[in-house]
Amino acid sequence: MNRNIDYIIDEDSAGLRVEQFLRRKRYSGQNLSEIKRMPKSILVNGVHYYMRQELSKGDHLQVRICETKNSEKIPPTNLPLDIIYEDEDLLVLNKPAGMPIHPSLNNYTNSMANALAYYFQSQGKPFIFRCCNRLDRDTSGLTIVSKHLVSGSILSDMTKYREVHREYLAIARGSVTPSEGTIQAPLGRKGGTIIERTVDWEHGEDAVTHYKVVKEANGHSLVSLRLETGRTHQIRIHMKYLGYPLIGDYLYNPDMEYMTRQALHSHHMEFTHPITGEHMSFTAPLPEDMARVMQE
Numbered sequence: 563m564n565r566n567i568d569y570i571i572d573e574d575s576a577g578l579r580v581e582q583f584l585r586r587k588r589y590s591g592q593n594l595s596e597i598k599r600m601p602k603s604i605l606v607n608g609v610h611y612y613m614r615q616e617l618s619k620g621d622h623l624q625v626r627i628c629e630t631k632n633s634e635k636i637p638p639t640n641l642p643l644d645i646i647y648e649d650e651d652l653l654v655l656n657k658p659a660g661m662p663i664h665p666s667l668n669n670y671t672n673s674m675a676n677a678l679a680y681y682f683q684s685q686g687k688p689f690i691f692r693c694c695n696r697l698d699r700d701t702s703g704l705t706i707v708s709k710h711l712v713s714g715s716i717l718s719d720m721t722k723y724r725e726v727h728r729e730y731l732a733i734a735r736g737s738v739t740p741s742e743g744t745i746q747a748p749l750g751r752k753g754g755t756i757i758e759r760t761v762d763w764e765h766g767e768d769a770v771t772h773y774k775v776v777k778e779a780n781g782h783s784l785v786s787l788r789l790e791t792g793r794t795h796q797i798r799i800h801m802k803y804l805g806y807p808l809i810g811d812y813l814y815n816p817d818m819e820y821m822t823r824q825a826l827h828s829h830h831m832e833f834t835h836p837i838t839g840e841h842m843s844f845t846a847p848l849p850e851d852m853a854r855v856m857q858e
Contacts (some may be wrong), residue, residue, distance in 0.1 A: 563687060563710045565650050566802050567837060571621040579736035580604055580623065581613040588836070590715045591732055597712075600628045600670045627710050633691045636664070638680035639671045644846055651837045652706055652714040653678075656846040659702040659823050663693055678707065692719055695728065695828075698795070703730070703828025708836075716836035721792070726833040729850060730787045730797055731776075733825035733855055735817060738783040742774035745800040749793045758794045769793045771800045779858045782809070782820075784848075786829075787832050798824060809855070820855045827852060 575583050581594055589597075594613060597603045604611045605624040617623060644656040647783075655674065657663070662673040675691045682689035694706040706726070708714035714796035720726050752758040770790035775815030777784040783806065787797050795814075799809055802814050810821030832843045848856070 563627070563682075563689065565627040565710050565712075567625040567627070567712070569623040569625075571617045571619055571623060573619050576619040578617055579614050580606075580611055580617060582630075583617055583623070584613075586623070588716045588719060589712060590719070593712050593715050597625065597627065600626065602626060603628070625712075627712060629690060629710060630688050632688050633679065634677070636673075636675045636679045636691055637671055638683045639676035640680050641672065641677035641839060643674070643677050645682060646704070646846065647842075650709065651835070652708050652717070653703055654831070654842075654844050655707065657697055657702060657705050657828075659700050659849065659851070662699040663696045663705070664691065669699070672709075674705075692718075695716060695726060695792075695831075697825070697828055700823035701826045701828065702842055703846045704728075704831045705828065706831070706833075713836045718832075720836065724790065726831065728789060728828060729830035730789070731827045731852070732785045732801060732808050733798060733821075733852055734783050734785060734788060734801055735777060735781065735809055736783065736806060737777050737778055738773075738785055738804070738806045743772075745773065745804055746771075747769045747800060747803050749796060749799055759793070759799055761799060767791075767793060769796050769800065773801075773804075777856060779856045781857055784852075784856050786815060786828045792854075799827060801826060821851055823851075825852050825855065 602610050603626045606621050623749040646656050647654040657674055662669045664675045665673045679689055691710040697705055708717050747761045749759050749760030749769045750766035752760040772788045774786050776781050776786050798808055798811055798814050807815030808824045809817045811824040830845045835842050
């Protein structure tokens, strides 16, 4: 993917070397190493610069990203995509339930990554798959995909430091009590399985989930959940620990009367744009299968 990123050097940044300035913009060391290897990747006022050269106030710095490789082992597949937002640096997609994020042994051509490989191939553009918040196959909703190495690295860093704020919606049977609160229970692998996780007070990693009931109907509760941590299956296990497992969850609560997949949806997301600094906010409405359960 090709991308030119432009900066005007202000007084506070004058005197910095190019690499110092870009580090302050959250470029990683690996980013800088890869950009160095790209042809004429750093221009200042139209002149090629090296990373160690100094910048002056008013300089026009241009970073020219040129990626020519494609992700290996992701065959392009013509599948529908619900793209909520797209610019030169990232995409926000509303992933349907049942679609894996990336290919695996039994899902080699039907993932979101396959669909994106086809989407960019049809535009004649190379594409390396970099998903910044991965969802389980049967979880629907918002996810971010970066379009080049710099936005990918910064978004990964933002996720690590909890700067991407996510709200999920889930459905549990019964009236969740108390109606709001915080679940703090460490999570670890369950013995005898590589997939399942469990509450593990001795060896588990810290996990914190804030929840609030937003609606009750038809003997079910619609619950809003916000994560402080991003452990595997965190919401699914924490809700079970609370005593209100998600309906349709084949791993932790095979209650399939109303749904045949876990009733979990990535509903809302807010973050600062990794390149422009703009505030970004997105919402994906409740999918049909979950909305049907909550109809009054």
